[in-house]
Amino acid sequence: MSVLTASGTSIDLGPAAALSCRECGQRTALGPVFACTSCFGPLEIAYDLPVSDPEGLRRRIEAGPANIWRYAPLLPVPADVADKPNMNPGWTPLVKADRLAAELGVTGGLYVKDDSANPTHSFxxxxxxxxxxxxxxxxxxxxxxxxxxxxxxxxxxxxxxxxxxxxxxxxxxxxxxxxxxxxxxxxxxxxxxxxxxxxxxxxxxxxxxxxxxxxxxxxxxxxxxxxxGSKTLAYEICEQLGWRLPDQLVIPIASGSQLTKIDKGLKELIATGLVEDRPYRIFGAQAEGCSPVSQAFKAGHDVVRPVRPDTIAKSLAIGNPADGPYVLDIARRTGGAVEDVTDEQVVDSIKLLARTEGIFAETAGGVTLGVTRKLIASGALDPSLTTVVLNTGDGLKTLDAVAPTSGPSAVIRPNLDSFREAGLA
Amino acid sequence: MSVLTASGTSIDLGPAAALSCRECGQRTALGPVFACTSCFGPLEIAYDLPVSDPEGLRRRIEAGPANIWRYAPLLPVPADVADKPNMNPGWTPLVKADRLAAELGVTGGLYVKDDSANPTHSFxxxxxxxxxxxxxxxxxxxxxxxxxxxxxxxxxxxxxxxxxxxxxxxxxxxxxxxxxxxxxxxxxxxxxxxxxxxxxxxxxxxxxxxxxxxxxxxxxxxxxxxxxGSKTLAYEICEQLGWRLPDQLVIPIASGSQLTKIDKGLKELIATGLVEDRPYRIFGAQAEGCSPVSQAFKAGHDVVRPVRPDTIAKSLAIGNPADGPYVLDIARRTGGAVEDVTDEQVVDSIKLLARTEGIFAETAGGVTLGVTRKLIASGALDPSLTTVVLNTGDGLKTLDAVAPTSGPSAVIRPNLDSFREAGLA
Known part of the structure; x- marks a missing residue:
């Protein structure tokens, strides 16, 4: 679908119809702009979403490619997007983490959405x-x-x-x-x-x-x-669950944009009739050394006070998160929470996930699993409900976090005597 | 399908019927054994392959999961394999590498099978x-x-x-x-x-x-x-090409097993009627510092003389490759070749692939692309034919190869003056 830009040229970004201010709702033509001219609020995409034929839309998606472009009808991209040279990310595994669930006492179904499977190994x-x-x-x-x-x-x-x-x-x-x-x-x-x-x-x-x-x-x-693009995480999780909303999601917070867009994606799935409307709870995860949103949540504040980050979870080290207030709003509205964990807990959770599920997460994944454990312990997260935990990156990119405690059990000479001496037989 | 093992117990490994010696053809019951008791030759799986209904088999595969288990009817695994906890590898991208093709002068279609997309980022x-x-x-x-x-x-x-x-x-x-x-x-x-x-x-x-x-x-x-498991590379490449054999494949050689099993996989696709029978050429790639198969190929020998490896391509550093003689046989039978490149050419090819296609390969991928370039230059590889190059691993695992020459273009202070001084504006 072609629409006019502010400069009068015609562009095709599929179902994207205009930009809309998240604060005041003012609409403006599609263009490379990001702040509302009236109130300086953030602009987001307004769509002409296909709402009339959920079954047809579902079939179209299921017949699409095994990447995010299966959701092209819900994204600001032209219909022929899959024909152009791009990285074709997405459709990453939703791993049913039964061994991890057993360790954590989760009985309602625990899933890890493993975005380390993307082309450059992050969401x-x-x-x-x-x-x-x-x-x-x-x-x-x-x-x-x-x-x-x-x-x-x-x-x-x-x-x-x-x-x-x-x-x-x-x-x-x-x-x-x-x-x-x-x-x-x-x-x-x-x-x-x-x-x-x-x-x-x-x-x-x-x-x-x-x-x-x-x-x-x-x-x-x-x-x-x-x-x-972050909406596609919501789409994939629900489709992989059999076109069903999970009860609980635990999502890391850097700028907070991913969490807010996953919420937007879930609402769009409801609006288009692709999933049944039922309550879901969204939980946010931060590292203690950069936890401005978690601090605001716990203090009952609506604003987020910037901090100077000091954590090994560098991909989450944004001290002044642009979408912080929206995250607070979503966590409170859905009955979720925002929590934080120490760097030590991050490392421990990276290793727990690796040991139980064979998934090597980067520090951000350790943050999210660490927070999940803390929320289960505190009772904020209900272990009898279907829960999805996001791993947004790859352990190979944050080797330093686990390298000091992840080396060979033994160094031996290539013979049986040396092996026996090492005590591993 | 259940069959009896040598010890008389019943196991189900799908279409796997027995083990068969690659040298003398003697069959033996399925079991954890690897060498023929008659001639010490390597054992491989003998199948009851589904040959009667290619169209039905193709539909069954296409309706299967987006991982190697779509090919369960052709693998030594039970039919319910996808229900058990495993890593579900495969169905990695076959990237149409048009920008790389333009640099190399390949006009017949150049593809990179990118196995860095697997769960632990290698084949x-x-x-x-x-x-x-x-x-x-x-x-x-x-x-x-x-x-x-x-x-x-x-x-x-x-x-x-x-x-x-x-x-x-x-x-x-x-x-x-x-x-x-x-x-x-x-x-x-x-x-x-x-x-x-x-x-x-x-x-x-x-x-x-x-x-x-x-x-x-x-x-x-x-x-x-x-x-x-390596056969699945052949299956995926052909299915992703629209159930068609490529004309030329360039495959790295460590033990040589991957290359020989890809050849086996291609032959099974022909035998089951999933692809049309037509000639294909298989090329093997080694690093100069560990090139026993390449040396044997060039010298016209049938045996491979072991070497002591000295190369940055450590994942290919097998000085005594078990399947070396079979590789020689396949390269010669199909009209292919075996070639090797220097470590310097390996690094240069890693960077060429990254710069043109956004794929960050480990050293083995640099070997394979480096050999592809050398074979094009020598005329052994025909640039007017459809060519598939394998990338079997991830650059994040061999950072040392490119780190000395892959750093920031500039280090600046966070202001425009400092940016302008760096000369990047």
Whole structure:
């Protein structure tokens, strides 16, 4: 479906009809903008959703490709999106975690949505794939972002495959795996002496400067399109459960965008008739060393006071989370909660997930599982209900977290005597 | 389908009917054995393949899960395999690599089969998943292996999910990513002071010793079952091409088993009528620092003289490849070749693949692409034909190969002046 942009050109981003302000509801034409001109609230996509024929829509989705483009009718992308060179992320495993459930005493069904299976091994491939389509539609030839690491790799890879230039910005102190992965795709990688919040502020400056002209910053001027990619997590979880809403979801919080968009995705599934409307609870997970949303939740505040992050969960180390207030709202509205865990609990949970389910999560996954355990212990999370825990990234990218305690049980010479001496026989 | 084992118990490994010696053809009952009692040749699975209804088989496969178990009718696994806890590998992307093709001058269609998308990010998940089913059938409770790294992670993860104990053996000098990944799943990891060939010899000793009793060594006493997992690469490639054989395949060589089983898989697709019978050429790829098969091919020999490996492509560093003679036979029979490249060419090809297609391959993938380029240059590989190049592992596991030349373009302070000084605007 083609619509007119503010500049009068015609673009096709599928069912995306306009941008709408999350705060005041004012609508504006599709374009590379992210803030409402009336109230400065965040813009998100308004759709003409297909609501008339749920069975037909369901069949169309099920006949689609084994990636996020099966949901093209619900995303801001053209109908022929799957024919263009892109990373085709998504349709990652929803692992029924029976051995983990047994350890945690969860009886209602415990699932891990394992997004480390994406092309660059984090959920960021989902959002970037959507941003690439917007970049193409708006004629950008350079793809950019501020990143705590995972996004940098996802942007580098997606730009390479799409034949776009990339220039990504990261804090200078990231894990080696994330730095190398961000650089290997051949785009420009700029390390900034400062925190992620400094990097983010710098990108907002750059976007208003001639130096940044013509650049598509996936998480700034393309943010409304980009953020929609997280909805696909909600779609996939429900489809993989047999077109059914889970009772409880535990989701990590960095900017909070993923959690809010998963909620949006669940509501769209209800609105289009793809799932039956029933209550669900959303829980947010942070690391203690960067827990502004958790602190606000526990204090009963509606605003989130920025913090200076200090945690091994660097992909969640956003001290000033843009969607923090919306997260608070969703957790409270659905009967969920926001909780945090220590770095020690993060490491312990990474190893628990690996030992019980063979899933090697990055620190963000350790945060989410750690919070799940804490919420079960406190009674906030009901173990008799169907629960989905998100793993958003890959342990190979945060080796330092587990390396000190994950080495060989023994080093031996290649003979049976040496093996027996090691006491492993 | 249940069949009797040599010990008289009944097991169900689907269409697997017996073991058959690759050298003399002698058949023996299914069991945890790997060498022919008559001639010591390697045993492989003999099947009752479904040959009568290709259309029905094709529909059954297409309606199956998006993992290797869609091919259960062609694998040594029970029909209900997908219901048991396992890693569900496979159905990895076959990426149409148009940007890479343009750089290499390939006009007939160039594809990268990207097996870094598997659960532990290498093709080893395919073979281990098959070995796990055999281990269950034969009642083993400990899963073991000798490994150059990727297999260790795959075994650790698969054992964790299946609830089996694991004890894996690796050379002491592997990449950190592979060591941590092998250890994190909580099984025993034993580092051996020696090369992979030393580790392999030790495991053969251990299997005959009381200390190894009741252990399923995936690549020793479960090897016939394990090796079949590689056939799924052939099945997927052809199905993803629209049930069509490619003209040319370029496959890395470690033990040579993957290449020989892909050839077996292609022949089974022809035998069952799933694809049309037409010629295909198979090319093998090695690193110059461990190129015994390539040397034999070029010298016109039928036997492979063992070497002491010295290459950054550690996952291919097997100096005494068990299936070397079969690789030579297949390359010659199909009109293919075996070639090798330097470590420098490996690194350069990793970066070329990342820059053009957004795929970050481990060193083995660099070997395969490097050899592809060399074969195009020499005229051995025809650029006007459909060509599939395998990437069998993930760049995150061999960071050291590219880290020295893959860092930030610039380190700046978070302001526009500092950005402009860096010359990237």
């Amino acid at each position: 960021k491939d989902r959002v970037v794939a959507n941003a690439v389509e917007a970049a193409r539609a708006f004629g950008f030839t350079t793809l950019s972002c501020s990143s705590t690491g995972n996004l940098a790799g996802a942007v580098g890879a997606a730009a390479a495959r799409a034949g776009l230039r990339s220039c990504v910005f990261i804090p200078h102190d990231l894990e080696q795996g994330k730095v190398v992965m961000a650089a290997v795709y051949g785009g420009d990688l700029v390390a900034i002496e400062g925190t992620y919040d400094d990097v983010n502020r710098f990108c907002s400056e750059l976007i208003g400067d001639p130096a940044g002209e013509g650049w598509g910053f996936v998480n700034v001027n393309l943010r409304p399109y980009y953020a929609e | 080893k998940d395919r073979v281990v998943a098959n070995a796990v089913e055999a281990a269950r059938a034969f009642g083993f409770t400990t899963l073991s292996c000798s490994s150059t790294g990727n297999l260790a992670g795959a075994v650790g993860a698969a054992a964790a999910r299946a609830g089996l104990r694991s004890c894996v053996f690796i050379p002491h000098d592997l990449e950190q990513g592979k060591v941590v990944m092998a250890a994190v799943y909580g099984g025993d990891l034993v580092a051996i002071e020696g090369t992979y060939d030393d580790v392999n010899r030790f495991c053969s000793e251990l299997i005959g010793d009381p200390a190894g009793e009741g252990w399923g060594f995936v690549n020793v006493n479960l090897r016939p079952y394990y090796a079949e």
